[in-house]
Amino acid sequence: MNTMRISFLGLVCSVLMVPAAFAGTLDTVKSQGFFNCGVSQGVPGFSNPDADGNWSGIDVDVCRAVSAAIFGDPDKVKYVPLTAKERFTALQAGEIDVLSRNTTWTLSRDAQIGLEFAGVNFYDGQGFMVRKDSGITSAMELDGASVCTNLGTTTELNMADFFRANGMAYEPVVFEKADEVVNAYDEGRCDTYTTDKSGLAAQRTKLADPDAHVVLPETISKEPLGPVVREGDGDWADVVRWSLNAMIEAEEFGLTQSNAQTTCAMTSNPVVARLCGKEGGTGAGLNLGESWSYDIVTKVGNYGDVYEKHVGENTPVGLARAGSPNASYKNGGVLYAPPAR
Amino acid sequence: METDKSKIGSFLFNRSVQGVFYQLITLGLVALGIYYIVTNTARNMLERGLASGFHFLGVESQFDIGMTLIEYSPTSTYFDSFIVGLLNTLLVAGVGILFATIIGFTVGIMRLSSNWLIAKIAEAYVEILRNIPLLLQIFFWYFAVLRALPKPKQSLELYDSFFLNNRGLFIPDTVFGEGSSIIFYLLWLTIIISIGIFIWAKRRQNRTGERFPAFYVSTALILGTFSISLAATGFPVSFEYPELKGFNFKGGVKLIPELVALTFALAMYTASFIAEVVRGGIMAVSKGQTEAAKSVGLKQNLILRLIIIPQALRVIVPPLTNQYLNLTKNSSLAAAIAYPDLVLVFAGTALMQTGQAIEIIGMVMGVYLFLSLFTSLIMNLFNRFMKVDGER
Numbered sequence: 090m091n092t093m094r095i096s097f098l099g100l101v102c103s104v105l106m107v108p109a110a111f112a113g114t115l116d117t118v119k120s121q122g123f124f125n126c127g128v129s130q131g132v133p134g135f136s137n138p139d140a141d142g143n144w145s146g147i148d149v150d151v152c153r154a155v156s157a158a159i160f161g162d163p164d165k166v167k168y169v170p171l172t173a174k175e176r177f178t179a180l181q182a183g184e185i186d187v188l189s190r191n192t193t194w195t196l197s198r199d200a201q202i203g204l205e206f207a208g209v210n211f212y213d214g215q216g217f218m219v220r221k222d223s224g225i226t227s228a229m230e231l232d233g234a235s236v237c238t239n240l241g242t243t244t245e246l247n248m249a250d251f252f253r254a255n256g257m258a259y260e261p262v263v264f265e266k267a268d269e270v271v272n273a274y275d276e277g278r279c280d281t282y283t284t285d286k287s288g289l290a291a292q293r294t295k296l297a298d299p300d301a302h303v304v305l306p307e308t309i310s311k312e313p314l315g316p317v318v319r320e321g322d323g324d325w326a327d328v329v330r331w332s333l334n335a336m337i338e339a340e341e342f343g344l345t346q347s348n349a350q351t352t353c354a355m356t357s358n359p360v361v362a363r364l365c366g367k368e369g370g371t372g373a374g375l376n377l378g379e380s381w382s383y384d385i386v387t388k389v390g391n392y393g394d395v396y397e398k399h400v401g402e403n404t405p406v407g408l409a410r411a412g413s414p415n416a417s418y419k420n421g422g423v424l425y426a427p428p429a430r
Numbered sequence: 431m432e433t434d435k436s437k438i439g440s441f442l443f444n445r446s447v448q449g450v451f452y453q454l455i456t457l458g459l460v461a462l463g464i465y466y467i468v469t470n471t472a473r474n475m476l477e478r479g480l481a482s483g484f485h486f487l488g489v490e491s492q493f494d495i496g497m498t499l500i501e502y503s504p505t506s507t508y509f510d511s512f513i514v515g516l517l518n519t520l521l522v523a524g525v526g527i528l529f530a531t532i533i534g535f536t537v538g539i540m541r542l543s544s545n546w547l548i549a550k551i552a553e554a555y556v557e558i559l560r561n562i563p564l565l566l567q568i569f570f571w572y573f574a575v576l577r578a579l580p581k582p583k584q585s586l587e588l589y590d591s592f593f594l595n596n597r598g599l600f601i602p603d604t605v606f607g608e609g610s611s612i613i614f615y616l617l618w619l620t621i622i623i624s625i626g627i628f629i630w631a632k633r634r635q636n637r638t639g640e641r642f643p644a645f646y647v648s649t650a651l652i653l654g655t656f657s658i659s660l661a662a663t664g665f666p667v668s669f670e671y672p673e674l675k676g677f678n679f680k681g682g683v684k685l686i687p688e689l690v691a692l693t694f695a696l697a698m699y700t701a702s703f704i705a706e707v708v709r710g711g712i713m714a715v716s717k718g719q720t721e722a723a724k725s726v727g728l729k730q731n732l733i734l735r736l737i738i739i740p741q742a743l744r745v746i747v748p749p750l751t752n753q754y755l756n757l758t759k760n761s762s763l764a765a766a767i768a769y770p771d772l773v774l775v776f777a778g779t780a781l782m783q784t785g786q787a788i789e790i791i792g793m794v795m796g797v798y799l800f801l802s803l804f805t806s807l808i809m810n811l812f813n814r815f816m817k818v819d820g821e822r
Contacts, residue, residue, distance in 0.1 A: 174778055178787055181480065202785025203480040233676040235597055240765070240774065241782035249494045249504040260597075260678075261496045262688075263774065265765045273768065276576040277596050278687070280677050321477060 114186055114318075114325035115159075115376055123165040126152035127185035130170045130267065133291040134399045134406035135191050135211075144168045148189040150395045151210055151316045154332040155187060157388045158381040172266055173241035177202055180319055187329055188317040191285065193243045198317075207329040209315040210392075212414035212423060214308035215247045216286040218293065221303050223280065228307040232257040237279035240265045244284050247310040271295050281305075285312045287400065287408060294405045328375055335382040337426035339364055339391035341417060346390035353383060363430055371429060382429060392424065471788070486784045487512070493779055495770045497686050508780050515775035516797060522693055522771060523758040523801070529697035530757060531750075534704025541709050552705065559702035565763055567699055572691035572767040579687070582678050591671050591682075599685040600672035607666035613659045620655045624648030688769035692761070700757045704750060711746035712738065743816045751809035755802045762798075772797060 118124040128136035128148060136146040153163035169185050180188045181203050191213075192198075194206040217236075219225045228251070238244050240263050252259045262279055264270045271292050274282040282289070286304060293299045316333065318326045339345070342361050344352055353365035363369035366380040375381065389395065396415065400406045408415075416422025441447060475482050487509040494504050499517040502510055540552035559567070579596040580586065586594040593600040624644075631642040660667070672682035715738050723733040764771035765778060772794055781790045 174782060177782070177785060181787075197783070198785070201481045203475075231677075233678055233680070235678065237768075240778045245493045245779055246783065249492055252494075253504055259494070261494050262768045263496065263770065263779065264768045265774070265778065269766065269768075272573070273576070276573060277581055278576055 114322050115328055118159060118186060118325075122160070123167055124152075124156070124159075124186040125167045125169050125184065126155075127169050127171045127176055127179055127188040127190055128152075129190045130172060132191060132267065132288060133294050134404060134408075135287070135291060136168075136189070138168075138170075145399065147210060147395050147399045148191060148314075148316075150336075150389050150399070151189045151329075151333055152187055154336055154385045154389045155329055157384040158328060158332045158335070158375075158377055161378065161380065161384045161388075163388045173239055174265060176241075177204065180204065180317060183319070186318070186325070191288065191314045192317055193285075193312045194315055195243060203320045204317050205320045205326050207316045207318055207326055208333045209313040210333055211287060211314040213285040213287045213312040213314050215244055215283060215310040215312060216289055216308055217281045217283045217305045218274075218289045218302050219281045219305060221301055225281075225305070228305045228309065229255065229257075231259065231281060233259065234280040235260040235262055235278065237262045237264070237270050237274045237282045239263070239267055239270050239284060242284070243310070243312065248283055251309045267292065268295075285314070287314075287406070290406050290408055291400075324376065328377065331375060331429060332381075332385060334426040335364065335385050335429055336389070336392040336395065337417075337424055338429050339382070339386045340393040341419070341426070344386050344391060346386060346394045349383065349386045360428075360430075369430060475788075481784070481786060482789070484789055486786055486789075489784075491780065491783070493783065495775055496768070497689065497770050508776075508784065511780050512772075512776050512793065515770065515772035518770055518775070519758075519761055519764075519772040519797075520801075522689065522696065522761045522764065522769065526693050526696040526700065526757050526761065527754050529693065530700040530704055530753070533697060533701035534753075535708050537701060537705035538708025539712070541705060542712060556702045556705050559699055560706075564695065564699050564760055565766060568692060568695040568763055568767055571695045572688065575687055575691050582674065585674070585679075591669070593672055593674075593679055595679075596687065597678050597684075598687050599690065600679045601683050601685075602669040602671045603681070603683045605668050605670050607668060610663065610666040612663060613656065613666075616655050616659045617652070620648075620652045624651060627651075686769075688764070688767050691767060692764050692769045696757050696760060699760075700753050703753050703756075707746055707749045707753065708742075710749075711742040711744075714745045715741045740816060744813070747809055747813045747816060751806055754805050754809065758801050758805065759798060 114124075126149075128144060128146075131137050132146070132148075134146055136144055136148040138144050149168070152166045152168070156165045157163040159165070169179065171179055171185075171188075171190060173190075176188055176190055176192065177198070179185050187207075188204075189210075191211070193213075194209065198204050199206055217228050217231065225231065231252075236248060236259050238248065238261065245261070245263065248259070248261070262273065264273060267288075270282065270284075273279060275296050282292075284292070286308065289304050293302060293304075296302060316329050318329055338360075339349075342358065342364065344361055344364055349365070352361065353367065356362055356365065356367075359368065363371060364382045364386065366372065366378075366383040370379065372379040372381050378384075390398070393410075396410055397403065400408045402409050410416055410422075411420065414423045416424060418425040472482070488507050490505050491508050491511045492504045493511075495502055495511065495514050497518060498514045499521065500510070500514060502514050537552045537555055540548050541556070543549045543552070576596050579594065582595045582597055584595070585600075591602045627642075627648050628644050631644040635641055670681050672679040672684070719737050719741065720733060723737045728736065761771060762773040765774040768774070777790055777794045781787055784790070
């Protein structure tokens with residue numbers, strides 16, 4: 090009887106007990122020794138697993154940079170592949186700590202669904218891909234087309250806007266998984282495949298005959314893609330935001346993965362010295378070690394290193410950086426990081 | 431003193447008192463648990479800046495849907511997108527149930543055939559289809575159909591009015607012009623009269639033993655009135671033919687390949703289970719029933735209709751209900767092949783755009799629960815109708 094009463098009491102107490110205030114994500118991450126990063130199910134150049142299950146891409150490198158900043162080791166990350174549909178729920182539910190999965194920054198996502206965007210690591214825009222033999226040269230010729238796309242993305246809204254604004258009809262064919270979109274387009278279910286242009290370039294490598302397809306010149310939307318964290322944890326958002334900013338600023342001041350060691354040893358430039366962790370005490374403000382930005386540059390690379398390695402002109406994705414918004418503001422792009430000081 | 435104590439004791443240890451006491455405690459704990467979950471969820475959502483409530487249903491959705499049974503555009507509301515998804519789910523479930531029943535009964539009866547080849551074909555059908563996961567079958571039919579069909583410009587055609595290509599099946603649409611409403615009123619009237627004839631014929635047969643050819647009479651009545659009224663009003667019916675314009679056919683009725691593949695896969699898969707249910711039901715009717723019916727001189731088709739099927743149906747209907755429920759719920763696999771059902775449109779696109787997972791998933795779960803309970807209700811009523819008089 091006694092044991093029963095005690096267990097009853099315990100049950101009642103556990104039900105009534107108010108959970109203790111949430112520990113900050115940064116503290117939790119530090120004590121568990123890793124964090125979870127939500128990535129795509131395979132977009133070449135952005136986040137894509139190799140045959141051994143190692144993830145790579147510019148989205149993956151944002152997570153690696155965060156890991157390097159916290160632990161001095163870029164590989165303390167567990168990658169969680171997510172569909173576009175699952176990604177926000179996974180972040181809200183705490184299944185992942187950072188979402189780095191070519192996600193567009195929009196007002197409704199920022200304001201309504203409990204997300205905080207930590208910056209932009211790729212400026213993109215939505216485009217259309219068609220078969221070369223269709224003879225189409227402009228998106229304005231797509232009246233009446235069947236359009237294959239992915240569920241749960243801004244592309245669904247953009248194409249509705251685009252066709253409505255231009256008084257054209259279309260038939261949306263919406264799949265849950267990116268691979269099924271590519272497959273259906275390849276089988277001829279649709280006249281055109283639409284997603285962000287970087288995504289088109291990446292997915293094109295998966296088509297049976299990539300050269301038989303062409304991306305139309307029009308860009309119908311703005312798609313600033315970047316890492317996302319849960320709303321309401323400013324410290325953690327700061328770590329992610331400044332990890333990305335450090336990569337951009339390192340490039341601006343010529344600090345690359347290959348020259349960082351020697352440059353840091355002999356630099357007299359105060360900005361570079363701060364990035365090298367030699368002065369300024371920036372780490373303390375972020376609750377990180379003083380070498381946080383040095384670790385990012387030496388272990389992951391600066392923005393330019395990462396871009397050229399994964400999506401640059403010498404990769405299968407082959408996106409030229411010069412002349413695109415992703416060039417540094419000094420070269421006519423819009424890539425600009427606030428000063429890390 | 432002692433007697434008082436023992437009275438209280440006997441009250442406390444009374445079995446029915448204890449029973450009520452524990453039920454009250456359990457009920458209280460369950461209520462407390464629900465209260466805790468609800469308030470905790472609400473607080474967490476507020477803390478994380480998540481929007482809540484159902485205001486979003488009245489907001490413009492701003493996305494388009496590939497197949498809609500009602501008028502829908504990007505300026506329609508999220509509630510409209512809910513209705514579009516719901517109707518598409520009902521369509522695929524309804525048509526799927528119809529075909530699954532027809533194929534299932536056919537295969538089930540084939541399996542009992544004394545012809546070796548027919549029985550083995552039916553057996554192979556059942557064993558192959560029910561043992562392959564449904565999702566794989568859906569993918570198979572979808573991509574097999576897509577690959578086999580030509581592009582719009584090389585469509586297969588029939589009489590310049592039916593077209594088949596990898597964008598779907600296009601058939602002429604019937605357009606009813608002015609003055610055609612009278613035809614439909616007459617059609618309904620004759621259908622109601624026919625039901626009356628059936629009831630009257632049954633009563634007369636019970637009273638006098640004489641049979642009346644109710645089926646032929648009512649068919650003649652309905653078709654006759656329909657064609658006479660068509661002729662009398664001067665055929666106010668025209669057809670709208672599909673035409674190749676730009677990328678694809680316009681006009682007429684369009685069946686998208688996703689709908690065809692999904693319906694086909696669901697019907698074929700569920701039919702393999704229904705076939706086994708039907709076979710079991712028929713085998714459950716004892717041979718003596720057939721022999722007795724033969725000995726009173728009934729013909730073969732009457733034996734089936736009056737003796738075997740009514741008894742078999744009592745065994746068939748409850749498990750058949752299960753299969754109908756399964757088919758309806760399995761139709762949510764539509765998302766895999768881009769058929770815009772409730773899950774894809776509402777629990778997919780609408781959820782993504784609003785981020786209101788709890789409200790939307792709650793609504794979708796409610797819909798499936800309602801559909802399932804409604805299907806069981808109908809089938810239970812049917813079962814009661816089929817029961818032998820005097821049996822409980």
